[in-house]
Amino acid sequence: xxxxxxxxxxxxxLGRTLAAQMKGGEVICLYGDLGSxxxxxxxxxINFFLPGKRVLSPTFIIVRHYNISNKKIxxxxxADLYRIEKVENIDILGLAEFMNKSDKVMAIEWAERxxxxxxxxxxxxxxxxxxxxxxxxxxxxx
Ligand SMILES: Nc1ncnc2c1ncn2[C@@H]1O[C@H](COP(=O)(O)OP(=O)(O)O)[C@@H](O)[C@H]1O
Ligand SMILES: [Mg+2]
Numbered sequence: 789x790x791x792x793x794x795x796x797x798x799x800x801x802l803g804r805t806l807a808a809q810m811k812g813g814e815v816i817c818l819y820g821d822l823g824s825x826x827x828x829x830x831x832x833x834i835n836f837f838l839p840g841k842r843v844l845s846p847t848f849i850i851v852r853h854y855n856i857s858n859k860k861i862x863x864x865x866x867a868d869l870y871r872i873e874k875v876e877n878i879d880i881l882g883l884a885e886f887m888n889k890s891d892k893v894m895a896i897e898w899a900e901r902x903x904x905x906x907x908x909x910x911x912x913x914x915x916x917x918x919x920x921x922x923x924x925x926x927x928x929x930x
Contacts, residue, residue: 803832820915
């Protein structure tokens, strides 16, 4: 499904809408150029569970954990693989161990860098820059 976002707020709102549908165990894979809106989307997603929480890009630390008090979901992992150079480094991160755990949701920016660790069952979200403030956001559940 393709959504058209006209500004940050609409992108955050889309993130919130997806968050409201989470049951636990999902792996969300985010793709798109730098500045296309992946972290902005995740801001809305995480703020659905943690209103007002400051969501920083995990670019430099690679993975951020958020503990949430939700009936089914205990943690959100927000990862950014931009700085990952070799797929072997995914092993070191232990990301694969967190995938498809029923009490966790994982969201991974630059998920194409997962290589062989890219799970078959996932939600793909592709961000395309249309203009300075417009984005096309394509979601596919695999
Ligand atoms: N419609 C939009 N949706 C998301 N971000 C937008 C939009 N329009 C402009 N922007 C800007 O684009 C940038 C997106 O940055 P960010 O979410 O960090 O991208 P990424 O994580 O994909 O690198 C921000 O500076 C944001 O203000
Ligand atoms: Mg980002």
